[in-house]
Amino acid sequence: MIIECRLGRIIVERGALNFLEREIDRMKPSKVCIVTDNVVGKIWFDKVVEYIKGRDVEKVEVEAGERGKNLKTLTLLWRKFIDGGYTRKSLAIALGGGVVGDVTGFASSTFMRGIYFAQVPTTLLSQVDSSIGGKNGINFHGKNMIGTFYQPSFTLVDTKFIRTLPYEEFLNGMAEVIKYGIICDRKFFKYVEENFEAIKNREENVLNRIVEECVKMKVNIVLEDEREEGLRRILNFGHTFGHAIEKLSHYRIKHGFAVSIGMGIACRVAEKLTGFSEKSQVIGLLKRFGLPTTTRIEFKRIVEEMVKDKKAWYGKIVLVVPEEIGKVTVIEVEKTELARVLEEVMANA
Incomplete structure (x- = not known):
C-alpha cells in the first residue's frame, strides 16, 4: 500500500525497506544519517544500510526508551548535525520506535529551521501510530511537553520488523x-x-x-x-x-x-x-x-x-x-x- 499525501509518501508492506534507496535518491540529500537507539541499532542498522549500498551513512545512536526522550538527547543530535556539516538539504532517518522518531523529528524540524526527515518505524506502536501524522517532541516536566508538527518526507512501514519484537x-x-x-x-x-x-x-x-x-x-x-x-x-x-x-x-x-x-x-x-x-x-x-x-x-x-x-x-x-x-x-x-x-x-x- 502506497499513500501519497501532504504527510509525505507512506509505504506499508512487508518488504517496504526495498524502497529505501529509491526514496533517498529521489530527495538527493547532501548527507544522510540514521538515528537509532542502542537496542534497535545492534539488530537492524547494518541490515538497513545494506539496502543503500554505495552511499555514506552516519550512525547516530541515542539512549533507548522514554528516559532518552529529553533535552540531552536533542542536544546530542543538534551537535551531530553541526559537527557533520549538515544543511537544510541533509536527511535524518529515524530507525526505531516512537521515542527515536519523536526526538529525530524534533531535532530535524528545529535544526536550521528544518532539514529533511524520514521515518522507518520498527515497532508495532510506531508503525500504526507515532510515525504517522508529524507529531514529535521530548518529555519535559511531563509527556511530550515540547515539540512541533513536522511531516517526514517519507515513511517506510515494513511489517517484517514486527516478527522480531519481544x-x-x-x-x-x-x-x-x-x-x-x-x-x-x-x-x-x-x-x-x-x-x-x-x-x-x-x-x-x-x-x-x-x-x-x-x-x-x-x-x-x-x-x-x-x-x-x-x-x-x-x-x-x-x-x-x-x-x-x-x-x-x-x-x-x-x-x-x-x-x-x-x-x-x-x-x-x-x-x-x-x-x-x-x-x-x-x-x-x-x-x-x-x-x-x-x-x-x-x-x-x-x-x-x-x-x-x-x-x-x-x-x-x-x-x-x-x-x-x-x-x-x-x-x-x-x-x-x-x-x-x-x-x-x-x-x-
Missing part, C-alpha cells in the same frame, strides 16, 4: 491497534476480536491488514485536522490518563500499557457520564491480550498530573470518552468532578 513490545503496540476500533471503526474492533489467535501468533496476512487499516485511519484523521484543533483529538483516547500514569511511574510503565490503563479508566468514566454500555466488551478484549486496565497509582495524583496536560483547556481536563464502540466524543471535566467520578467508578475495578 512479545511485551508487541502488546505495547496492540493497545494502539485496539484504540482505533474503539474510536472510529466498529468493524475493525470486531475483526481484532475474531482474529485474536492469528494476531497473537503474528500471522503475516493478519498483521499486514491491521497495520494497513490503522495507518489508513490515522492518515484520514490527520489530513482532516493536522494540528489537532478538532477531529484529531479523538486519537488521544486513553492518552490523557495514560500520559499521567507514564510520568508518575517514572516511565517504567510502557506507553501502550499506560494507554490501555487509560482506555480502561475512560470506559468506566464514560459508563457513568455518557451512558456507555459496552465497557465490558472493550475491557474484555484488552484483558484477553494481557493488557492492563487499572493501576495502583493513587487517582488523586493522576488527576493532578492531568491538569498539567497540554490538552487541558482553561483549567478543565479534556477527555475522550466512548459513546459506543466505533464512536467517541470529547468532553471537558472539572478536576473536582473527575476526582469524584473516579473514586466512585474505580472502587471495585
Whole structure:
C-alpha cells in the first residue's frame, strides 16, 4: 500500500525497506544519517544500510526508551548535525520506535529551521501510530511537553520488523491497534476480536491488514485536522490518563500499557457520564491480550498530573470518552468532578 499525501509518501508492506534507496535518491540529500537507539541499532542498522549500498551513512545512536526522550538527547543530535556539516538539504532517518522518531523529528524540524526527515518505524506502536501524522517532541516536566508538527518526507512501514519484537513490545503496540476500533471503526474492533489467535501468533496476512487499516485511519484523521484543533483529538483516547500514569511511574510503565490503563479508566468514566454500555466488551478484549486496565497509582495524583496536560483547556481536563464502540466524543471535566467520578467508578475495578 502506497499513500501519497501532504504527510509525505507512506509505504506499508512487508518488504517496504526495498524502497529505501529509491526514496533517498529521489530527495538527493547532501548527507544522510540514521538515528537509532542502542537496542534497535545492534539488530537492524547494518541490515538497513545494506539496502543503500554505495552511499555514506552516519550512525547516530541515542539512549533507548522514554528516559532518552529529553533535552540531552536533542542536544546530542543538534551537535551531530553541526559537527557533520549538515544543511537544510541533509536527511535524518529515524530507525526505531516512537521515542527515536519523536526526538529525530524534533531535532530535524528545529535544526536550521528544518532539514529533511524520514521515518522507518520498527515497532508495532510506531508503525500504526507515532510515525504517522508529524507529531514529535521530548518529555519535559511531563509527556511530550515540547515539540512541533513536522511531516517526514517519507515513511517506510515494513511489517517484517514486527516478527522480531519481544512479545511485551508487541502488546505495547496492540493497545494502539485496539484504540482505533474503539474510536472510529466498529468493524475493525470486531475483526481484532475474531482474529485474536492469528494476531497473537503474528500471522503475516493478519498483521499486514491491521497495520494497513490503522495507518489508513490515522492518515484520514490527520489530513482532516493536522494540528489537532478538532477531529484529531479523538486519537488521544486513553492518552490523557495514560500520559499521567507514564510520568508518575517514572516511565517504567510502557506507553501502550499506560494507554490501555487509560482506555480502561475512560470506559468506566464514560459508563457513568455518557451512558456507555459496552465497557465490558472493550475491557474484555484488552484483558484477553494481557493488557492492563487499572493501576495502583493513587487517582488523586493522576488527576493532578492531568491538569498539567497540554490538552487541558482553561483549567478543565479534556477527555475522550466512548459513546459506543466505533464512536467517541470529547468532553471537558472539572478536576473536582473527575476526582469524584473516579473514586466512585474505580472502587471495585
